[in-house]
Amino acid sequence: MTDLIYPMQDRYGACTHRVLNQPQALENYNPYQADKALQAAVKREGAGWAEPQIHEFGAVTGRADTIALGFQANAQKPQLKTHDRYGHRIDQIDFHPSYHTLMKASIEAGLHSSPWRQPKPGAHVARAAKYYLQTQVEAAHGCPITMTFAAIPALQHQPSLAAYWQDKITAYHYDPRNCPDVDKQGVTIGMAMTEKQGGSDVRQNTTRAYPVGSDARGELYELVGHKWFVSAPMCDAFLVLAQTEPGLTCFLVPRWRPDGSKNALQIQQLKDKMGNVANASSEVELRGALAWRVGEPGRGVRTIIEMVATTRYDCMIGSAAGMRQATAQAIHHASQRQAFGAKLSEQPLMQNLLADLALESEAAMTYMMRMARAMDNPDDEHERLLARIATAVGKYWICKRTPNHAYEAMEVIGGSGVMETHIMPRLYREAPVNAIWEGSGNVQCLDILRAIARQPAVLDAYFDELKGAAGNATFDAFVRGLKQQFNDRETLEYRARQVADSMALALQAALLIQHAPAAVADAFVGSRLQAGVGAYCGLNYGSLTTSADCRAIITRAAPHHA
Template sequence: MAATTHTVSNQPPPLLGYDVFGADRVLGEAVERHLPAEVLDEARQGLARLGRSAGSAQAASWGAQANENPPVLRTHDRYGHRVDEVEFHPAWHRLLGHGVGAGLTAAWDRPGGHVRRAAGFLVWTQAEAGHGCPLSMTHAAVPALRAEPEVAAEWEPLLTSRAYEQGLRPAGRKAGALLGMAMTEKQGGSDVRAGTTRAEPLAGEGEYLLTGHKWFCSAPMSDGFLVLARAPDGPTCFLLPRVLPDGTRNPFAIQRLKDKLGNRSNASAEVEFDGTWARRIGAEGRGVRTIIGMVAATRLDCVTGSAALMRQAVAQAVHHTTYRSAFGGPLVEKPLMRNVLADLALESEAATVLAMRLAAAYDDGGESESAFLRIAVPAAKFWVTKRCASVVGEALECLGGNGYVEESGMPRLLREAPLNSIWEGSGNVQALDVLRALRREPLALNAFLQEVGRARGADHRLDAAIRDLLTELADLAGIEARARRVVERVALVLQGSLLVRWAPPEVADAFCASRLGGDGGAAFGTLPHTLDLASVVERARPVEH
């Protein structure tokens, strides 16, 4: 009957069968800019392979299947034995295995390792975001483990391996391992020092038994977990293996899996410890300081993951409006739609450029760059993750009713978008962290000012924004209540300075006019009409160049 009543026309083709990396001019330029010459060709080839996989119909199918078939908790086997296992759809394992095989847990101590990994994480997250959690945790655990060299020597080769082996076995019998994290408790939330989980020392050096609960345990199917517990001398970091070396299960009772808004392919759990064996990482009472390195690395992944969601949303919006006609012509050519798309593209480019600049600072590792990260990471985490939901929601609207339908993939992006603003500390936590750095670490403020100062004189609106920010920072009265305003300005000034230095003039001009110069509204699509918006949109088009 359909063939006689109507024909299908004016429907855009699916955005599939393309190289996600090769089609992203902004990311490609960042890789060229930040990677050492000796590894650039190899990195580009690897990212192109990953980009083709991420843009394939196969990866799209895996992503849909993993979200349509969320993980299932099995507390007991058929005989009544407690097993506490989380079962995933095969598509999840294929996504996760592909990410591990692409080196997304192997950045440390490699030339340009963090830039290469951040670019890969940004590309592969566009296929499906939920499995990025165990990839991020495993990658970020390395600096924390290095506080205990003997433990690091045992676990680090497994965490940075490109071999993915599912199933619970002693980590030493696997070619690769994953690490999760369990810090948050019911009564504490972000205040991890309020934890009540107890750690009783054993006779063996660095060995303890843990008793307590964790309200959020990330990636509960992992081979091990970094955990905070209260030892005799205070909050301490521990490595808790899921399976003991002799093959017996470490007491690790999964009470339930969280029923979440998004991130549904990934498991988050409530767990109980009852005489659970663990190894101390770092000194007793220094647990929070020990995990700082892990927290900073996962916060960077929050920025990169949000940049990935923005990029995919904008790519879908530009693709759709290019092929969809209305009111006499392609939507992308309509002045108001072009304004919306250009505004979204600005936000996406600013997020990508900032994420890759932070990754490059990690690779540098020098005193100045480390000080810069102390302010830049929480500021970027605060701002970029908050902008993500707005960008994805507006991009969805560009598809009209089609964007509200699950088959488009846009609803999944929208459900995923708020997560990174909550994970590893919500907005207030990030804003207050920036204030602590400003008050206590003068090297951090100096490094930040040096960074934005590299663009001084290139745009009068940026120069004025820097002056205004310094005025804000000079007035400490009531600054905690103004923290969000201050940190928003920190992030925008930083993004503006990077775009002025590295983006095409039309992009930098539009960003500075709308984000720093006040010539733009709160809604997307309010850019000054006199700007070169067509070039901004064309730059965001997901085609290989």
């Protein structure tokens, strides 16, 4: 009976263990300060002046409370309310408050407009670096940020319309209310091109536009039709493609008419997506929706293509950011977790894998930041031509490499990396999105061939860009082989993916040879180019050569307190 004087938990051993050998969460650090490669790219590509603000922004993105916003925004999907309690059509979308906090932070940091509102050398580079950091926190809210950013070049085709909208589009003010734009200081812009029957082939669109007059902003039309995929339907206005007598034409459709009444743009339902959960995507009916024409009638694709090119570039940033976050998580975990008598990060096979993940991440970021410099210099002929072809190449390759990269990082972390309490499931679900958004892999490859056919100088600019890395024997041989791939024009479309793969690898290698430490450049060239053009077919990560300095690569890529 004396046993009863002891606490029950001691008698039965209810305290079974202490938590040991489990890494702490990667939080309360500065992802910019921890990213040596990104810091070097910011300076090299012309935005050294922005380092203090990028450093300050990085500190915010690495805070535990900021990281928590990403989890919260994805835990509850957006909800559509088509009508209010009295039966009035409202087409309102409700989000978790964390989503609005993320949107506010991005807009106040100028991610939606800073190069347009404050143009200066390096403005695109600075914006890309901050977007890269913010996307590591949460990627889905970047959709309306990107489309708002990309709308400005398209609206320039209609100066009278741009004059009315541009100040509010570029304002560092977030206003999520579902109300007329006249009541707002800042607005967001979406895009609606895709229809059920056409997908990427927008020339099959059946939505029609009927002229109804004009006002101070331009020519007025009413649109009748449907859109199969409208991302971020809570935006204040949308760039939309519709048919007119001369052909496919671009229009700006506001959510509210100038008289304050609701426009006849009706959300049918929200898409139930695998990833990109925090962002609303929808199907929409246009039932006589008022719109202003943007650009010349019948030249809708030409008008909106600049917007598409910009959104494709942001897909590159988003995928590169996903790789960086996955790499940081994998190295952080492996540096704190022990197995079989040693830290995972000290075991040769794991070092091979971690270093390979880090190589892919740095190559993607370096390529992406080089394209930001090209965007900063549109009046330079080389930069303009390079951006035309290399954006399509990079969007294809970087976005396509991300899903398997996310999976491999998840595997490093193991069972904990599959749990929704970890960021890896979200990174994994998000990973395929950018490869499909704004034109899938085949569309990008065909765009590369189209650019070369219409303007052969783009290919000359591409190969000129590679010359800076000449002198590396393996690289030089790879470039010679790549040039030969363009000789057989009859089979070029059939081989377009193989050619795009090689173009991406060659440009990534050229940039790393010129700008990265020898350990990084040598390992990339040795693992990606050694076998020759067309030989690197997405081999599993963790297949570096024995000469690779894995420890140096991992140390360079490690987050601050890994």
